[in-house]
Structure formats: structure tokens, C-alpha cells
Amino acid sequence: MKEVFELGNRVREDFPILKRLVKGKPLVYLDSAATTQKPIRVIEAIKNYYEKFNANVHRGVYSIAEESTAAYEEAREKVARLINARSPREIVFTRNATEAINLVMYGWGQKNVQQGDVLLTTEMEHHSNLLPWQTLSKLKGADLRFIGFDEEGLLKLEELDNYKNKSVRLFAFTLASNVLGTINPAYELVKYAKEVGAITVVDAAQAVPHMLIDVQQLDCDFMAFSGHKMLGPMGIGVLYGKEKLLEEMEPFMVGGEMVKAVNFRSSEWNDIPWKFEAGTPNVEGAVGLAAAIDYLQRIGMDAVRKYEIKLTEYALDKLVRIDGVIYYGPKSPEQRCGLVSFNLKGIHSHDIATLLDKDGIAIRAGHHCAMPLHNRLGILASARISFYIYNIPSEIDLLAKSLEKIKKLLGT
Ligand code: C6P
Numbered sequence: 538m539k540e541v542f543e544l545g546n547r548v549r550e551d552f553p554i555l556k557r558l559v560k561g562k563p564l565v566y567l568d569s570a571a572t573t574q575k576p577i578r579v580i581e582a583i584k585n586y587y588e589k590f591n592a593n594v595h596r597g598v599y600s601i602a603e604e605s606t607a608a609y610e611e612a613r614e615k616v617a618r619l620i621n622a623r624s625p626r627e628i629v630f631t632r633n634a635t636e637a638i639n640l641v642m643y644g645w646g647q648k649n650v651q652q653g654d655v656l657l658t659t660e661m662e663h664h665s666n667l668l669p670w671q672t673l674s675k676l677k678g679a680d681l682r683f684i685g686f687d688e689e690g691l692l693k694l695e696e697l698d699n700y701k702n703k704s705v706r707l708f709a710f711t712l713a714s715n716v717l718g719t720i721n722p723a724y725e726l727v728k729y730a731k732e733v734g735a736i737t738v739v740d741a742a743q744a745v746p747h748m749l750i751d752v753q754q755l756d757c758d759f760m761a762f763s764g765h766k767m768l769g770p771m772g773i774g775v776l777y778g779k780e781k782l783l784e785e786m787e788p789f790m791v792g793g794e795m796v797k798a799v800n801f802r803s804s805e806w807n808d809i810p811w812k813f814e815a816g817t818p819n820v821e822g823a824v825g826l827a828a829a830i831d832y833l834q835r836i837g838m839d840a841v842r843k844y845e846i847k848l849t850e851y852a853l854d855k856l857v858r859i860d861g862v863i864y865y866g867p868k869s870p871e872q873r874c875g876l877v878s879f880n881l882k883g884i885h886s887h888d889i890a891t892l893l894d895k896d897g898i899a900i901r902a903g904h905h906c907a908m909p910l911h912n913r914l915g916i917l918a919s920a921r922i923s924f925y926i927y928n929i930p931s932e933i934d935l936l937a938k939s940l941e942k943i944k945k946l947l948g949t
Contacts, residue, residue: 544836544844545929551576551832552927562897565932570715570743570876570923571901572765575829579768582828583821594820595794595811605820612823613810615830616775620760621751627783629776629810630818634742635665637761637776638709640813641738642669643789645759645782646707649736652678654706657735659684659692659721660913661714664906666740666761670709679706686913690717690866697729705735712744716907716919717866718849718873720744727757736782742766743874745775746925747845749838752777764822768829768925773822776813783809790815841926845875848924848933852877855937861944865914876923878905881940884947886920892946896939898932 549555552574557564566574592602594609610625617625631637646669650656656670660683674681682700685693692710708730713720723739730737736758744750745760746767752760759782764773778786788795788806792815798805806812833841850870856862861882867873881889890902901921904911911917922936 541847542844542930544840545848545927548576548836549927549929551578553577553580555927559897559899560895565896565898565935567898567900567922567924567928567932567936569925569928570766570905570921572771573746573768573925574927575768575770575825576832578832579770579825579828583770583825586821586824591820593817608827609818609820609823612827615827619830619834620745620777621753622777623753624780626809627752627777627780629778629783629813630823631761631774631776631813632772632819633763633765633774634740634761635763635774637759637774638666638669638738638740640776640789641759641761641778642673644786644813645736646673647676648785648787650677650679650706653704654679655700655703656681657684657700657705657708658682659686659710661686661690661692661717661719661910662709662711662907663715663740663742664908665742666709666711666738667909670707684710686717686719689868690714690719691872692719692721692726694722694725701733703733705730705733707738708733708735709738709740711740711742712750713741713747713874714866714907714910715743715876716878716905716910716921718876718878719866720872720874723755723757727755731756743876746833747838747874748842758782764826764829767826768832769826770822773819773826780809783813786813788812788815792816794818836926844926845924846870846873848928848930849873849875849877851930852922852924852933852936855933859937859940859944862940865919875925876921878919878921880916880919881944884943886918888947889920889940889943892943893936893939896935896942898936898939900936 590601590604592605594606613625613628616628684696739757739760741762745762760777765771795815796804864879886902
């Protein structure tokens, strides 16, 4: 077993926060789907940026401004290589996945969606990949439709047939659910969208950090993810978009940086991707994200994925042994990303999270920004554990022990 989990034991040293105590106990961080912890290399890359070459980008002609611009654009190239985009021009830096999806909604949707068009999504979306399409459907009088999921949290693919003869303009789906853990059959979904003539918006917030995603192979039109869920800092996110679509899109934020020429009454937009990056960008964030990508690539995304499957398998096995635990999503760890949402009979998930904290264990409780999904499951909330490369099985053992203790304490 030691060998299987060698990666976690090896990399833990790189994460200073994992050395701290919480309530006198070693921190057991099981909330990486919310945000991941940061390795020392990322923290140092940011420190180094501020100590050595902090300057605004794309403006100065002096040395440190050129260095800062180079670092910012190198980060874009790294992101492009990570997901195998054709060119860095297809990578727009945003604040997070949420802003990336909103950019598509305002920039592409406002221009291309008309009254009566179908906007297709699924019942397992995070609010960030639902509210933009609700807004667009209201703005344009479009018809927002949903593909459901079954008992095991798998999409009901047969429901796609219902829309084959409709004017589906857009299909927005999550690659990996932040509640069910389900990894959706993205290739099949993109193929379907092409058949019906829809563009695809892939929410990869819980996917890019954990597995190898090749946008050329997948052939999606847009894809969104956040740096802070993949060892990078908060405040930097990514919108991947096919060059042609980005070219045709309107910016939804205007101002400095995103223009070539400005007159009193009209302006000429900058080239992509800068057309979508109005104002001073998050250079620190890009520098940190680049360091995070380097770190992950040194490990290898395939190794990350394999490791998380093993951890998930271990966690599912522990959880099912606890009487009263109901977990959601697929049974097979291979069909899941590294998270498990569950409930413990008779105990509210907030109580579980609060009591676990007393043992230094950090988990998330509530609706995880996916209220309609929880409604579909017939529950208001769930407790969720989520992993990354630095988690080890002994932490899951501590969680299981603590859950048993909570059960005894609350007399269920
Ligand atoms: N989910 C979670 O604890 P932002 O906040 O923009 O970085 O990511 C939004 C987002 C979009 N899609 C999915 C599938 C997500 O899981 C998230 C973020 C966190 O589940 C915070 S609510």
C-alpha cells in the first residue's frame, strides 16, 4: 500500500500549510475541490515576482516591465501547452472559471442566441455554469433545457435525442461534477453538439487540475477553469476558446489594455486574447499559475489522475463501512474525480463539518453551489470530502474514525 500512495507522502513536504496544527491536531485538508493548497514553489514564484520584477505589463519599455510582460505571456503559453491549445491566442486570462463562463455568455451568447433557441445544459451543474445560461435565456427569450442524471449520478444520455430536431445553439456541461464526482463522457457530448450544430462550453473547473485534457482532441469550442483549484493562486482563471470564435466575439469589459486605437466616439479592439483582458491583469496570479503548472507537469497529469482514483477507491471503501453513510455519484472510482459527497443518517452536514473541525479535519458542507442538483437528489445539503496529490490514506482513516465518534456523540 505504501508504494501505491508514495506520491502523496513524497509531495506533502512541499506544502507548508500541511505542517500546521488546527485545534491542536495536524491539519487534515479534505476540501481541495473548493481550493487547493499551494506548494512552496508557487509561493516562492509569487514572492520572487514582487521582489524582482513587479511592473505593469504591456506598457513599460523599461527592463522590469519587459520581464513582467514576458512572465505574463509565458504563463499563457504554459496554459496553452497544458491543454494542448493550438496557440496562446486561444487562452484568455480571467479571474476564475465563473468569469470565463460569463465571458462566453456575454461575448458569444448575446450576439449569437435568438428567441426560441435551445440552450442545453445538465442537472448537475455548479451555479457558475447555470446562472449565466439562465440570464442569457431571459435576455434573449431562449429555451433553457436540462439533461438529467440517473441513480448513480450518470447523465441520461438518451435524453439528448429529445433535442435532435431543435435549434440547439449551445451545450454547456461540466466535465466533472463538484458534488457527484461524475466524470462526464465529454467526447460523446461534444460529438452530439456538433451533430445538432451547437457550440460547446465545457466547465472543466474540477477536471483540468486532475487529469490530462487535450482541447484539440476533445474539439470543444470553449473551456473554463480556475488556477486556485490546481495549486495556483486565487484570482486567476482561464477561458480557452477556438480562435475563430474568439475573433468574432465582442468583449464584455472595455477600458485600458484591450484597445488598439481610441477616438472620442469609437475604438478599435486589440487582437485576441488581449481584447478580453481589460485593465491591469493579475500578473502575480499568472506567475503563480505558471509555477503550479510546472509543478503538476513534473509529476505528470496521468500520475495525478491515477493517484486520485486510488484515494477515491480507498475513501469509498472506508465510507461504506460506516453504518448510516449514504454517498452520491458513481460507484466506480474510475468514473469519478477525487471527491465524495455524502450524508450521515440523522446528522446535518454542517454539524458533521463543525465536529470534524474539532479534530483538525477540513471538509465542505452545504449545497456546494449546486442547489438544483441537491434538489434532484431530494436533499438540502451534503458533506463533501475532496482530495489532491498531497492527501494520504491515513487522513481518510482519521476522517472515518472521527465520523464514528460523531455518530456516537450525536447518538445515531
Ligand atoms: N466549486 C466547490 O467547492 P470559481 O469559483 O469560479 O473558481 O469556480 C466555479 C466552479 C465552476 N464549476 C465547478 C464544477 C466548480 O466546482 C466550481 C467551484 C467550488 O465546489 C467552490 S463553490
